Amino acid sequence: MAYEKIKPPEEGEKIGYEEGKLIVPDNPIIPYIEGDGIGKDVVPAALMVLNATAEKIGKEIVWFRIYAGEDANKLYGNYLPDDTLNAIKEFRIALKGPLTTPVGGGFRSLNVTIRQILDLYANVRPVYYLKGVPSPVKKPENVNLVIFRENTEDVYAGIEWRMGSNEALKLIRFLRDELGVNIREDSGIGIKPISEFATKRLVRLAIRYAIQNGRKSVTLVHKGNIMKYTEGAFRDWGYEVAKQEFADYTITEDELWSKYDGRQPEGKIVIKDRIADNMFQQIQTRTAEYDVLALPNLNGDYMSDAAAAMVGGLGVAPGSNIGDGIGVFEPVHGSAPKYSGQNKVNPTAEILSGALMLEFLGWKEGSEIIKKAVEMTIQSGIVTYDIHRHIGGNLVGTKEFAMAVVENIQSL
Numbered sequence: 280m281a282y283e284k285i286k287p288p289e290e291g292e293k294i295g296y297e298e299g300k301l302i303v304p305d306n307p308i309i310p311y312i313e314g315d316g317i318g319k320d321v322v323p324a325a326l327m328v329l330n331a332t333a334e335k336i337g338k339e340i341v342w343f344r345i346y347a348g349e350d351a352n353k354l355y356g357n358y359l360p361d362d363t364l365n366a367i368k369e370f371r372i373a374l375k376g377p378l379t380t381p382v383g384g385g386f387r388s389l390n391v392t393i394r395q396i397l398d399l400y401a402n403v404r405p406v407y408y409l410k411g412v413p414s415p416v417k418k419p420e421n422v423n424l425v426i427f428r429e430n431t432e433d434v435y436a437g438i439e440w441r442m443g444s445n446e447a448l449k450l451i452r453f454l455r456d457e458l459g460v461n462i463r464e465d466s467g468i469g470i471k472p473i474s475e476f477a478t479k480r481l482v483r484l485a486i487r488y489a490i491q492n493g494r495k496s497v498t499l500v501h502k503g504n505i506m507k508y509t510e511g512a513f514r515d516w517g518y519e520v521a522k523q524e525f526a527d528y529t530i531t532e533d534e535l536w537s538k539y540d541g542r543q544p545e546g547k548i549v550i551k552d553r554i555a556d557n558m559f560q561q562i563q564t565r566t567a568e569y570d571v572l573a574l575p576n577l578n579g580d581y582m583s584d585a586a587a588a589m590v591g592g593l594g595v596a597p598g599s600n601i602g603d604g605i606g607v608f609e610p611v612h613g614s615a616p617k618y619s620g621q622n623k624v625n626p627t628a629e630i631l632s633g634a635l636m637l638e639f640l641g642w643k644e645g646s647e648i649i650k651k652a653v654e655m656t657i658q659s660g661i662v663t664y665d666i667h668r669h670i671g672g673n674l675v676g677t678k679e680f681a682m683a684v685v686e687n688i689q690s691l
């Protein structure tokens with residue numbers, strides 16, 4: 280691949296992809312984007328922790344710096360250069376810091392653009408509790424979810440027209456004249472597509488994850504009681520993919536009761552479904568009963584933030600955007616410009632996004648080491664301002680927190 284302004288490192292090897300599986304060398308080249316605002320603080324902190332972890336497990340990550348956001352604009356005159364997209368395509372994995380999306384017309388979110396161009400169709404967020412982190416719920420240790428949110432469709436597909444525009448009026452007339460549906464003329468119109476293809480590939484990824492990681496259930500969360508042919512179909516297609524492609528590994532919740540008297544057989548994952556509003560209660564009242572969740576885009580957006588809040592919020596919430604044989608790992612939080620460059624914010628979310636990246640590479644041991652070391656650090660009272668303001672302790676900066684995590688990794 281020819282690049283305009285960046286040069287891949289000479290050492291290190293490329294991650295491959297064959298028959299649906301990543302082929303990961305012991306010294307993979309991994310591109311990273313520092314991003315805007317506090318990305319400049321948290322990404323270097325995460326690299327430090329990931330390097331120490333790789334060393335601990337006898338591997339090496341060869342980092343390849345690529346650019347997006349303000350940095351890219353300075354270097355290329357473009358916020359999202361082709362070099363960056365091509366490097367992620369070629370090397371398959373990237374660790375990313377947050378990017379600022381200026382408010383106002385004409386500027387599309389760089390994050391959404393990256394997801395669409397690279398077809399990163401699943402937003403995957405693990406939500407688990409780290410001991411010591413302040414939480415608003417009584418038993419945060421019961422939260423251990425992995426949320427698979429569809430990333431390309433639903434009302435987020437961006438198909439909408441302003442009230443009074445020719446397009447909106449044309450559609451309103453079409454709906455009235457051709458389909459007998461009356462919509463007020465002063466309406467803006469948005470369209471909510473949910474396809475069999477996108478639903479099945481998302482649920483397939485969620486079930487495969489559940490199988491590979493010994494999870495107990497996959498819950499399809501939807502609003503199918505109201506939106507039957509989009510949200511309801513999401514549920515039906517989800518059950519279909521389980522039955523058609525994973526019959527040896529899955530049973531439905533109905534079968535759990537009708538055939539197994541409520542006792543989950545060893546090696547079988549229970550596929551269940553819940554209506555979204557009920558599910559928001561259930562994650563709080565019956566938290567331990569939920570495990571892997573698969574949701575359409577909008578429900579998934581709400582659910583992943585609500586769940587993250589239960590275990591300590593933005594500073595500690597990791598995330599990823601995954602496609603077939605490709606993944607971009609990034610914290611849930613944004614670029615928090617007011618804290619930019621102050622060595623102040625919590626790098627945990629970026630560090631744990633790195634842990635998630637290691638899991639995706641098949642380096643589960645490394646991922647567990649990171650989680651443990653972060654937990655040890657917080658439990659020993661070494662915390663950044665966000666946690667300090669709730670529970671006090673030894674207040675440190677971003678870099679010092681990461682250094683403490685590295686020390687703990689080395690001590691494990």
Ligand code: NAP
Pocket residue numbers: 317321376377378379380381390593594609610611612613614615616624625626627628665
């Ligand atoms: P934000 O950057 O996530 O920050 C909101 C607040 O969350 C901060 O003021 C801070 O709270 C807390 N916070 C965020 N990261 C933290 C960390 N690492 N440690 C401790 N606390 C942290 O949200 P925003 O201000 O709405 O968005 C800023 C920009 O980021 C926008 O341009 C937005 O579009 C963009 N964004 C990008 C991504 C992405 O790149 N994936 C995601 C979301 C938003 P306190 O003020 O209470 O200390």
